[in-house]
Amino acid sequence: MINRWLFTHIDNSALIIFRVFFGFLIAAEAIGAIFTGWIKRTMIDPEFTFNFIGLDFLQPLPGNGMYFYFAVMGIFGLLVMIGFRYRWSMIAYTIMWAGVYFMQKSSYNNHYYLLLLLCIIMSILPAGNYFSVDVKQNPLLKKISMPRWCLLVIIIQLWIVYTYASVAKFYPDWLDYTVAKNLMAGRAHYPIVGDILQGHWAHISVTYFGILFDLLIIPLLLWKRTRFIAFCISIFFHLFNSIVFQIGIFPYLSLAFSVFFFSKEKIHRIFMKKKEFYTASEMVIPSYKKFVVPIMTVWFLIQITLPVRHWFIPGDVLWTEEGHRMSxxxxxxxxxxITNFYILDKNDPEAKRKYINKTNYLSRKQLRLVSTKPDAMWQFAQHLKEKYATEGKDIAVYVNSKISINGKEQKVFIDPEVDLANVPWNYFSTNPWIIKYNRE
Known part of the structure; x- marks a missing residue:
């Protein structure tokens, strides 16, 4: 049964055309970062970056090095698109994108994490076996089919992402339109649609359409009777997100996934008429069979459990942020x-706490991060400690922070008597210096 599900071969047109879309989009992501000024704002202008804790060795290249870094990524993306040294090009892009993802959190986005997962998956899939430079140079690589597991791994991954995105919305501030109202208020200046988005009906639509779309889109695309209407809804949903929220390539990447849901015959007919269509449905047990099931099992167990880890950490994740990322x-x-930092010279018994002007150390984007995120506060405290250590001083760093969630009343966020420069960061449990409150 498992062998039949995983190793029966199906036509590979969907994977091949997706590789072309994917390569173009990841190249656009890399090259766009250069010309939009994202690299300059995020990695060149700041004095230091807020990398994922424990990965301090990941630092931006000096000078204009990151421009060259992203240019090389763009080239690898284009090589993926045309299928030149596909496997190595995809692996190279994956490694470089992982470096970017873990190197900084000022521009953290769930979509960046999704792109990392997709890069890993695409590095494994046989997406270069047709319509590629590799096949033109070596016809023996040519394949018109792929094992079914290649399709299943994409669909299951997407189903997990969308389902968790929907379930996470079932909380009061989303359901009473508070989040939608705040999101749309920030778009009031948009021409034409800005005023429309401020209407109560728009807030209701965004709230419940968001829940229902994320929850139902994968099942509706899988069911033949609802597939076309679901695809039309997807076009509207993702174009709306692209225009209103301006989230880069990801709405278009999401639309590109549609090729995995339409019938193999239709994808072949629309995109690859000249390709021979595979109909044999052979079950071919590969030499790597003993690795497929364990690897897929571990992969999806991680994907399923990682987003729920915050339920095992004390406090509300909306407040503490512990367990928020990759979920x-x-x-x-x-x-x-409003978050202020104070230092105290521990070797001077008469010293008083001294206010630190954050603008002397942080970019505008980093100021927003360090004002509300506890891990960034801790990292900035470590940075100050290292900075003053070069002057021969041993300092304590204290934080006065008040935070508001969704425009509600500000509350004290960090214990002001805890020296953040000299406490460890707890990776797998709560950090006790974050003040917890009962869920409202």
Whole structure:
């Protein structure tokens, strides 16, 4: 039964055309980062970056090095698109994108994490076996079919992402339109649609359409009777997100996934008429069979359990942020706050706490991060400690922070008597210096 599900061969037109779309989009992501100024704002202008804790060795290249870094990524993306040294090009892009993802959190986005997962998956899939430079150079690589597991791994991954994105929205501030109202208020200046988005009906639509779309889109695309209407709804949904939220390539990447849901015959007829269509449905047991099931099992267990880890950490994740990242908690809340840092020279018994002007150390984007996110506060405290250590001083760093979630009343966020420069960061449990409150 498992062998039949995983190793029966099906036509590979969907995977081949997706590789072309995917390669173009990841190249656009890399090259666009250069010309939009994203690299300059995120990696060149700042004095230092807020990398994922424990990965301090990941630092931006000096000078204009990151421009060259992203240019090389763009080239690898184009090589993926045309299928030149496909496997190595995809692996190279994956490694480089992982470096970017873990190197900085100022521009953290769930979609960046999704792109990392997709890069890993695409590095494994046989997406270069047709309509590629590799096949032109070596016809023996040519294949018109692929094992079914190649399709299943994509669909299951997407189903997990969308389902968690929907379930996370079932909380009061989303259901009473508070989040939608705040999101749309930030778009009031948009021409034509800005005023429309401020209407109560728009807030209701965004709230419940968001829940229902994420929850139902994969099943509706899988069912033949609802597939076309679901695809039309997807076009509207993703173009709306692209225009209103301006989230780069990801709405178009999401639309590109549709090729995996339409019938193999239709995808072949629309995109690859000249390709021979595979109909044999052979079950071919590969030499790597003993690795497929364990690897897929471990992969999807991680994908299923990682987003629920916050339930095992004390406190409300909306407040503490502990367990928020890599959990598909997309656009669920707005955080604002006032956070001030003070240092104290521990070797001077008469010293008093001294206010630190954050603008002397941080970019505008980093200021927003360090004002509301506890891990960034801790990292900035470590940075100050290292900075003053070069002057021969041993300092304590204290934080006065008040945070508001979704525009509600500000509350004290960090214990002001805890020296953040000299406490560890707890990776797998709560950090006790984050003040917890009962869920409202």
């Amino acid at each position: 598909w908690r997309m656009m669920l809340r707005g955080r604002s706050g």
